[in-house]
Amino acid sequence: MPSAAERTRTLVQSTCSGVLLIPGVETIRPEPPAPRARVVGPDGEVFLLFPADSPAVRAATHAQDDELSAVLEITDVAPVSVPHRIRGRARVSGWLTCAPSLAEPGAMMLRLEVGELSVDDLWGASAVEPEDFARARVDPIVAHEAELLQHLHSAHGEQVQELCGLLGERAGETAGAGRGRAVPLALDRFGLRVRFVGERCFDARFDFPAPVRDVTELRRAMHTLFEAAAH
Numbered sequence: 001m002p003s004a005a006e007r008t009r010t011l012v013q014s015t016c017s018g019v020l021l022i023p024g025v026e027t028i029r030p031e032p033p034a035p036r037a038r039v040v041g042p043d044g045e046v047f048l049l050f051p052a053d054s055p056a057v058r059a060a061t062h063a064q065d066d067e068l069s070a071v072l073e074i075t076d077v078a079p080v081s082v083p084h085r086i087r088g089r090a091r092v093s094g095w096l097t098c099a100p101s102l103a104e105p106g107a108m109m110l111r112l113e114v115g116e117l118s119v120d121d122l123w124g125a126s127a128v129e130p131e132d133f134a135r136a137r138v139d140p141i142v143a144h145e146a147e148l149l150q151h152l153h154s155a156h157g158e159q160v161q162e163l164c165g166l167l168g169e170r171a172g173e174t175a176g177a178g179r180g181r182a183v184p185l186a187l188d189r190f191g192l193r194v195r196f197v198g199e200r201c202f203d204a205r206f207d208f209p210a211p212v213r214d215v216t217e218l219r220r221a222m223h224t225l226f227e228a229a230a231h
Contacts, residue, residue, distance in 0.1 A: 001123060001190060002139065005132035008119045010139045010188075011074050011090040013040055020048065021071040022096065025059045038072075044134025046072060046092060046112040047099060057108045060098045070096040072112060076121065079146035080153045082183045082195050088121025122186060122193060122203065139188045144215055152184040152222075160184050162229040163194055163206055189213070192225065 002010070018038060039047040050056045060068055072092040078085045094115040102109035117128040141148070152160055161182040180198020187193070191207035208221040 002188060003132070003136065004119050004123075004126035005128050005136035006139065007088070007121060007123060008090045008092075008117050008128045009040065009133055009136040010142050011076055011088065011119065011121075012038055012046060012072075012092065013138050014074075014076070014142050016074050016076045018072055018074045020056055021073065022056060022059050023069060025055050040134075041111075042134075044114055044130055046094075046114060047102065048072070048110045048112060049104070049107055050110060052103075052106055052108050054108075056096070056110060057098065060096050060108075060110050063096070068096045070094065070112060078149075078185055080149050080183055080185070082185060083197055083201055087186060088119065090117070090119045090121075092117050140214055141188055141212070141218060145187050148187055148215075148218070149184045152187075156226075157182070159226045159229070160194060163192075163204070163225070164196065165229050166206060166225075167204055187218075189218075192222070 037049045041047060048056075056070075070093070074090040074092075075086060076088040076090075078087050092112065092114055095113045097111050097113070099109040099111045114130045114133065117130065117133050119126055119128060164182065180196060183195045183197060185193045185195040185203065189208075189211045191205060193203055193205050195201065195203050206225055209224065210221075212218045212221050
């Protein structure tokens, strides 16, 4: 399974919505909500791109040498329609300064020096050490996950449903749920998580034989998984 540091790093570098909280400053949403708005530096610092006239930039500029504490909160929402769509949250707290050397026309890059991190997601809740966060790898599937899950849901719904045959004793739970919908909920290099929705709602994890490194390997792993379920 992915470590807490890997999961946190993946969320920070994803396109999930983020909110920056600065004490005494109104809630700020980084713009634009694209990967380049949140970049992790070589030492684990988080760079955030804001319009030059934003409250965050003004606050960081006025703080100068004073420590300006801030918290980046990231919320991960499933890209498919399913009950309880929030899959996880990450929280990164630290100190905010301007990084004028990385500025763009009409925008300023802010640097968040990381002090504390935590993640609460489908795997569980955990604190994360800044050193572990700085060394962690981003999951190689994250850039394609939303599109792949939507494709699985719309084009391969029956095959996803058949995965219940791999649950063994837990297969009885799908029967108790009236064999309701099987929704692909999350995908990473280690496997696929499916949410079975009916009278009862529960998640099942289907691990790949080995972690995948790219989309090509992912397709092969999914094919193997569906073949196993069909037989």
